[in-house]
Amino acid sequence: MRTHAFYLTAWLATATLGLTSGCVVAPPEPTGYVSTDVYVTSDPPPLIVEPIPVSPGIGYVWVGGAWVWRDHWVWDAGRWQRPPRPGAVWYPHRYENRNGQRVFVRGGWR
Numbered sequence: 001m002r003t004h005a006f007y008l009t010a011w012l013a014t015a016t017l018g019l020t021s022g023c024v025v026a027p028p029e030p031t032g033y034v035s036t037d038v039y040v041t042s043d044p045p046p047l048i049v050e051p052i053p054v055s056p057g058i059g060y061v062w063v064g065g066a067w068v069w070r071d072h073w074v075w076d077a078g079r080w081q082r083p084p085r086p087g088a089v090w091y092p093h094r095y096e097n098r099n100g101q102r103v104f105v106r107g108g109w110r
Helices: 002-021
Strands: 037-040 061-063 066-069 073-076 079-081 094-098 101-105
Touching: none
Parallel strands: none
Antiparallel strands: 037 101, 061 079, 066 073, 094 101
16 A cells, blocks of 8 residues: 555656646556566655756756666656657656566656
């Protein structure tokens, strides 16, 4: 249940930031998407709430910060980015519980 609450909180924070900053943020992709999944040994630390600086210009999308797994949890700070191509959407990193195992699913542009 703790993991579910974390996902919900992270998704709500990301969605709220997207609505208030005028950028495009999409919910996690449907189950079945093939990605680079990493089985981890612990839940990520609590989400760090970052202030969103002013956009550097038109066409930039805010990519929210997230805990990523690099043999241990490391905070990947939020940043403004230009999408790599027209119509690209940022899917945030996410964490899942699969059959009792913790999985870090890396986000990215799609």
